[in-house]
Amino acid sequence: MLVAVWDWLEGLGVRILGWFGVSDGLARQLIRFFMVGGIAAIAYVAVMAIVVDGFGGRVLLGAFLAFVLATLVSFVGNALWSFGSRLTPAKATMFFAVNTVGLGLNMLIAWLLERAGVHYLLISLTVLIVVPLFNFAGHRLITFART
Secondary structure (H helix, E strand, O other): OHHHHHHHHHHHHHHHHHHOOOOHHHHHHHHHHHHHHHHHHHHHHHHHHHHHHHOOOOHHHHHHHHHHHHHHHHHHHHHHHHOOOOOOHHHHHHHHHHHHHHHHHHHHHHHHHHHOOOOHHHHHHHHHHHHHHHHHHHHHHHHOOOO
16 A cells, blocks of 8 residues: 555656656656655654653764764665666765765855855755755765766
8 A cells, every 4th residue: 555655656756757757767767866865864863862862862973873873875776766776885885985076065055155145044955855865966966877
């Protein structure tokens, strides 16, 4: 039942993105990439809650462990589901590198927009649109590129 619902929703998303000229394959990858990102975000928050609230740990330790687990969830989910690729150390290294460049882009956008006097919520919205799209493109074109 859940698989049927997902298939229907994914199909709907593919059709909608198709209206904007996005191919079926690219649309499926985008939809799955953002779904994996949502799951990774849930994993991040769960680890933070467990470390900080559950064990009384420090926020920085929770943030570090949460980032590591969320990145692992994101790598495995995107490699296997979004891009249909094998898990290799080279791809894991490239995945981390692309995400690190994405972090730099995040910081650059935030810095530039803050200096321009843009409200932090608009900065957040900009980052939440630009950086995931940058990461998707980087992973599609570099990390999981078909040879």
